Amino acid sequence: MPQPRFTPRFDPPLRDSSDEPARYTAPRLPDVRPSLRDIGELVRAPAALSVVGDSLAGLAAARAGTPTALRGRHALLPVASACLYLGGMALNDYADRHLDAVERPERPIPSGRVTPRGALGVGTALTAAGVAAAGLAGGRRALAVAVPLAACVWTYDLVAKDHPTGPFVMAACRGLDVLLGATPGHLRSALPAAAGLAAHTLGVTVLSRGEVHGTTTRVAGGVAVGTLAGAAAAAATAPAAGSTGRRTAVRWTTVAAAGAYAAACLPAQVRTAVTPTAGNAKAATRSGIQAMVPLQATWAARSGGLGTTALLAGVAAVGYGLRFLGRARGKAGVSIT
Numbered sequence: 001m002p003q004p005r006f007t008p009r010f011d012p013p014l015r016d017s018s019d020e021p022a023r024y025t026a027p028r029l030p031d032v033r034p035s036l037r038d039i040g041e042l043v044r045a046p047a048a049l050s051v052v053g054d055s056l057a058g059l060a061a062a063r064a065g066t067p068t069a070l071r072g073r074h075a076l077l078p079v080a081s082a083c084l085y086l087g088g089m090a091l092n093d094y095a096d097r098h099l100d101a102v103e104r105p106e107r108p109i110p111s112g113r114v115t116p117r118g119a120l121g122v123g124t125a126l127t128a129a130g131v132a133a134a135g136l137a138g139g140r141r142a143l144a145v146a147v148p149l150a151a152c153v154w155t156y157d158l159v160a161k162d163h164p165t166g167p168f169v170m171a172a173c174r175g176l177d178v179l180l181g182a183t184p185g186h187l188r189s190a191l192p193a194a195a196g197l198a199a200h201t202l203g204v205t206v207l208s209r210g211e212v213h214g215t216t217t218r219v220a221g222g223v224a225v226g227t228l229a230g231a232a233a234a235a236a237t238a239p240a241a242g243s244t245g246r247r248t249a250v251r252w253t254t255v256a257a258a259g260a261y262a263a264a265c266l267p268a269q270v271r272t273a274v275t276p277t278a279g280n281a282k283a284a285t286r287s288g289i290q291a292m293v294p295l296q297a298t299w300a301a302r303s304g305g306l307g308t309t310a311l312l313a314g315v316a317a318v319g320y321g322l323r324f325l326g327r328a329r330g331k332a333g334v335s336i337t
Contacts, residue, residue, distance in 0.1 A: 038113045039122060042093055043086040049319045050289050051085040052078040053296030053312045054174065054197060055181025060305030061193040062185025070184065076137035077181050080130045080146060084153055084177070087126030091157040094119040103212065127153065138183040145183055149176040171202040193299035200230055200295055204288035207272070210281035220273035220284065227266050227291075231258040234298045250304050257298040257309060260316075264291035293319065 034042075055077040093100065093109050094116055101110040108114040114122075127150050134146035152173045160166040175198035182190035203223040207215060235258035268284040297312035 034108065034114045034118060038108050042108045042114055042119060042122065043089045043126070045086065046319070046322055047089070047289070048082045048085055049315055049322075050292040051081050051177065053293050053300075053315060054177040055081045056305075056308050056312060057193050057197070057296040057299045057303075058178040058181030058190045059184065060300040060308045061178075061190040061303040062182035062187065063305070064189055064303035073137050074184050076133045077142070077183070080133035080137060080142075081177050081180060083126045083130030083133060084146070084150060087123045087130060088153040088157055088173075090119050090123035090126065091154065092161075094123060095157045095161065123157075134180060142180060142183040145176055145180045149173060149180060152176060167202050167205040170205045171198040174198050174201040189303075193303070196230055196234055196299055197292070197295060199226065200288070200292070203227065204285055207269070207281060207288065208285040210272075210276065210278060211285060212278055214278045215272060215276045215281045217273050217276050220269055220276055220281070223284075223288075224266060224269035224273055227262060227269060230295070231262040231298070234258050234295075234302055246304070249306060250301060253306060253309055254298060254301040257294055257301050261291050261294035261298050264294055290319065 059074070059077070093107060093114075097109045097116050097119075100107045105111060109116055109119055131143070131146050131150055134142040152169055156166060156169040156173060160169040175194040178194035178197050179187055179190055182194075203226045206219060207223045209215065210219065235255045265284070265287045268280070268287040272280040272284040293312055293316040297309045297316070300308040300312060
């Protein structure tokens with residue numbers, strides 16, 4: 001289950017639409033169907049790695065102290081999260097097609113590789129698939145979270161993106177995604193994790209507003225302070241449960257994961273605070289979204305889910321490897337905005 005534009009877009013960003021052209025017609029060639037590569041670029045497929053951990057962190061938190069029996073169908077919860085996220089990315093490009101024609105003409109819609117109607121169809125289909133997967137995984141309880149989550153995704157992309165409420169809608173997407181993963185257990189136990197991911201998403205989304213025209217020292221500095229506070233809060237409140245050895249392992253694993261989270265995004269945020277240019281804001285937004293996985297690992301570790309933490313560490317390693325491979329081949333990273 002889009003960045004901070006979550007992306008659902010559970011990631012951010014927001015841009016000034018003052019230069020938006022009055023009309024836009026995609027220069028699509030006749031009888032040309034989009035390739036899988038075009039669709040993958042439309043939905044920012046690699047960026048889905050930043051969202052599957054929401055469900056895993058939520059599940060680990062919901063099971064903390066009260067083991068919950070897991071069923072095979074519960075594996076569909078991360079699938080639901082990913083579908084909603086990817087669908088939100090397609091909706092994002094559909095909503096931004098006029099602005100992208102001016103600012104980012106290489107994207108699938110303005111370049112003519114995907115029609116606006118096709119992008120809307122992809123977003124609709126993936127949203128429906130995400131809600132259906134949630135229903136199969138957790139029945140009415142999961143649907144009670146998945147439906148509001150899908151509504152937040154559509155609201156953000158089509159209505160709230162350029163509105164002052166946009167960052168809060170985006171943050172709600174991420175928080176609900178964590179709670180979606182917690183539906184097999186106790187939702188209340190997952191509220192701190194949901195709040196932690198939502199707060200990070202709020203900061204990244206606010207920062208992402210400066211991706212085109214730059215941000216301010218006050219905004220970037222505030223986001224950096226929020227990152228430090230979020231890492232410290234998660235690391236300092238690790239619950240004590242189990243044997244002494246396990247408590248020690250949980251405590252230090254949480255601290256290590258929180259440190260990895262801060263290291264992943266704090267340097268770029270500080271650079272942006274010092275020099276609040278559009279390029280620095282974009283880099284800080286990207287690093288903030290990539291830092292979602294270590295933050296998810298932090299909350300999973302805090303809940304005692306050491307196995308989940310190890311799995312998320314593997315996800316982070318895969319993401320790093322894909323980015324490294326892309327740079328080695330001289331290709332720009334997949335845009336997440």
